[in-house]
Amino acid sequence: MNYSPQGFTVLPPVVKNLLFLNVGVFIVGFILQMMYQYDISDALGLHYIGSKGFKPIQFISYMFLHANLEHIFFNMFALWMFGNILENFWGPKRFFTYYMATGIGAGIIQMIVAYIRIQSIQSQVPADVLEVIYTEGVDILRQNKNFIAPLYAELNAIVNVSTVGASGAVFGLLMAFGMLFPNSYIYLFFALPIKAKWFVLGYGVLELFSGIRNTPGDNVAHFAHLGGMVFGYILIQYWRRKGTYL
Known part of the structure; x- marks a missing residue:
């Protein structure tokens, strides 16, 4: 191992700044929504990528937005829980690189899956729809409305509903923890011990199953979660082959 941390820190700098940034953006978004009815x-x-609302910077910015209090709480808890161990192990530069890479990777996978689904639906939708x-789908959704036909409604949601959250990067952290500390125990519900490697494997299978099932009304970006894990696995294997650590 080429990197040796200079003592363990409960709240290392990158994790701390990420927590502050995510919470700060959440508060700003809440204020804008309450005062000006503006959805950040x-x-x-x-x-x-085919919608009129797409901008390339969103591959980064989406990671710092959250839908509600529950969403940000669990993501930030997981960021602290796994992130503080990984940043102490890797150091701030490598940890930040990994976090951003898995978050962006999750967004890329989410985009690919959306493209595949859209291509399978579009042929069944009339040109005028x-x-x-x-052109108008996002405005329809802003009025809390959607098409009555389920297929049209699904297509409108895929094209015009944005993905938000740090979950893809957090799942990348989970993958890293499972690969680097496979026999460490994670306590489910703070009581049931399970080895990290089995927890990661089980969670990955669950996300894959949930993504394929595509339950109506399920707003969770399961394939983005898997994307974070996949990009995390690839990056760690790349670093291992280069011999930069372990």
Whole structure:
């Protein structure tokens, strides 16, 4: 191992700054929503690349937005829980690189899955409806409305509902923890011990199953979670082959 941390820190700098940034953006977004009815995810959430709301910077900015208090709480708890161990192990530069790479990777996978699903649906949707979805669909959703036909409604949601959250990067951290500390115990519900390697494997299978099942009303980006894990696995294997650690 080429890197040796200079003592363990409970709240290392990158984790601390990420926590502050995520919470700060959440508070700003809440204030804008309450005072001006402006949804910050319209500008910074990750939109489908074919929608009128897409901007390349969203591959980064979406990681710092969260849908609600529960969403940000569990993501930030996991960021602290796994991130403080990994940053102490890797150091701040490598940890930050890994975190951003897995978050961006999760967004890329989410975009690919959305593209595949859209291509399978579009052929079943009339051209005039497609035009409405791509030009006016986001305005329809802002009024808390959608198409009555389930297929049209699904396509409109895929094209015009943005993805938000640090979950992809957090799942990348989970993958790293499982690979680097496979026999460490994670306590489910703070009581049931399970080895990290089995927890990661089980969670990955669950996310894959949930993503394939595609339950109506399920707003969780399961394939983005898997994308964070996949990019994390690839990056760690790359570092191992280079011999930069372990």
